[in-house]
Amino acid sequence: MYKNLKTKALIIVAVILACAYSIIGLPKSKDELVANFQKNIRLGLDLRGGSHLVLQVQVQDAFKADADQSIDRLKEEMTKQGIAFSSVERNDPGFDNADSIEITVKGVPIEKTGQFRTIASDYLASYTLNSINSTDYRLTIKPTEALAVRRNTVIAAINTIEKRINGLGLAESTVRQRGRSDGEAEILVEMPGVDDPARIKQILQTAAMLEITAVQGGPFSTPEQAMTQNNGVLPLNTKLAKQIPRGQGDIEGWYIVSRTPVVTGRDLRNARAGRDEMSRPATDFTLSQEGGRKFGRYTEQNIGQRLAILLDGQIRSVATIQSRIEDSGQISNIGSEQESADLALVLRAGSLPASVVYLEERTVGPSLGADSIRQGLVAGIAGLIGVVAIMLVYYKKSGVNATIALILNALVLIGILAWFEAVLTLPGIAGVILTIGMAVDSNVLIFERIREELRGGKSIPAAIEAGFDRAFLTIIDTHVTTIVSCAFLFIFGNSAVKGFAVSLVIGLVANVFTAVFVSRAIFEWELNRNPRMQELSI
Structure with missing residues (x-):
């Protein structure tokens, strides 16, 4: 009677197997089954436990760095063209007025005004x-x-932080912008399974600005001594940098170094933990091909001169060039092997475009997450039992049809979440529970329409066909309306609201398949077994 019933059965079986595979894979033992399930069902921070951090990117640092580079270019070009000036300075804005950065140039001769304007x-x-x-x-x-500048600074900070977190093996973590990049400049970091984020906070906050630059003078015991020996004025295109003491007996020293580094962290190809010639922790780095060429040319032309390795503006080591060096180097004066490994990680990830500060830190313990899972499961099972009981009492044997569709709906929903590596959160569980109600609502619409057709005198096959056909548009209409609402929740909501929206939308899509396709196939299978059915248990 129903020629395509076998095709429908094959489609249903294929969907069930695909969803089961995405959830548990192909386990060979009970332990492997449990391990696959825990691996494929990714739990969010509120269920698994972990750390929640909110960082604010200090975008004023990026504005100041841009202004400083502009000042250096302006001074250099004005000096080349013989344009005198008494001072070139910038202001020092804070976070709230970062875009009010301005550069003031004083003492430009009137006869050089045209040249100055052209340079600017x-x-x-x-x-x-x-x-x-x-x-x-x-x-x-x-x-x-x-x-x-604001937007690019926040985006670059997000990319760098994401690389650093992935380098720690925290692949399930979430790093995204919170609020507007032109306003709050905030970054949300969620790390499931991390209950002590102290080390991670330190890694994320490290700017990791690496510079290898020429030493022009030093060491000096104080900045005042350096200025005195240079008649109170530093040489053009130089700056003072402090050296970190190497041991307990050492005292800090100051060097005059070039403002323009030979190579920077952007020229790095790789970095890894290592040891120096005294077997103390160090970080070895390798330069890119272009960086190696630049470094090789410079070291070949400056044998006998000194180079300083600066990290975040502080000198880690000073060495004399003995021969041509092409593509490798070492950062020494590092406290421990852990610090050496962490430094290698942040160097590989790249430097932050601006410093970050922590606005919020919240830790969810594993026991609290387990309680949330248990309570969510209890709520879902209780709701499912209640719905199934009512459906069986009110719709009799057809209630079994609805129950099978309901179970398949849950399987398809969880299977899709696992297949797309979506993270299940507590609001997501709420979306799953709401899906149960939406799925039953679809079955109620179909069953009531079938009842109306039967009361109108139609045969059972005709009543089932008309019931599904006429209820279909109503089901699609209600689902599309809900999906549109979920789209707005996903666009404008926070991570918790997005989890709810995603799980609900997936549940609704699964419901169209189970309530319409699977339920109809079950009715058709029943009619195929009993073509002369006189009464439908509904």
Whole structure:
């Protein structure tokens, strides 16, 4: 009677097997089955336990760094073209007014005004030049450029933090922006299974700005001594840098180093933990091909000169160039093997474009997550038993049909979550429980429509066909409406609300398959077994 019944049965079996495989794989033992289930069903931080961090990117650091680079370019070009000036300085904005960064140039000769304006236009195109008086000028960053700096800084910070967390093996962690990049500049980090985030916080907060630069003078015991020996003025394009003491007996020293490094962290290809010539912890690094060429040319031309390795503005080591060095180096003066490994990790991940501060830290214990899972399961099972009991009492044998569809709905929902590696959270469990109600609602619509057709005098096969056909559009209408609502929840909600929306949408899609396709196939199978059925238990 129903020629395509075998095809429908094959489709249903295929879906069941695919979902079962995505949940438990192909286990060879009970232990492997449990392990596969725990691996494939990824639990969120609120269920598994872990750490929740909110970081704020100090975007003013990026604005200041951009202004400092612009000042260096401006000074260099003005000196080349013989344009005198008394000072070139920037202001020091905070987080709230970071985009008010401005550069003030004083003492430009009136006869050099045209040349100065040309230099400012060519080399500081992201700034707007305004005259204060005939010899002084102020450059302010353009609003569009300021917005781009904010956005790019937050995006770069997210990418760097994500690389560092993945390097620690925390693949299930979540790193995403919270709020607007042009406003709060906040990053949310969720790390399931991490209950002591102290080390991770230190790794995430490390800027890891690596510079290998030429030493122009030193060591000096104090910055004042360095200034005194240079007549109170540092040589052009240099800066003072402090060296970290190597041991308990050492005292800190100061060096004059070039502002323009020979190579930076951007030229790194790899970094790994190692040991120095005294078997103390160190970090070995390898340069990229281009970085190696630059480093090789410089060291070949400057044998006998000194180089300093700076990390986050502080000198870790100073060495004299003995021969040409191409593609490798070592950072010494590191406290422990763990610090050496962590430094290698952050160097591989790249430097942060700006410093970060922690606004919020929350830890969920594993026992609290287990309690949430247990309570969620109790709620789901209680709801399922209640719904099944009512369906069996009210719809009799057809209630069995609805129960099978309900169980398959749950299997398909969990299977899809596992297949797409989605994370199940406590709000996600709420979405699963709500799906149970939505699934039963679809069955009720279909069954009541079949009852109406039977009361209208139609035969059982005709009543079933009409019941499914006429209820289908209503089911689609209600599901589409709910899915649109979930889309808004996903777009504008936080991570918890998104988990609820995702699980509900997947449940609704699964419900269309189970309530319409599977339920209809069960009715057709029953009619195929008993073509002369006189009464439908509904």
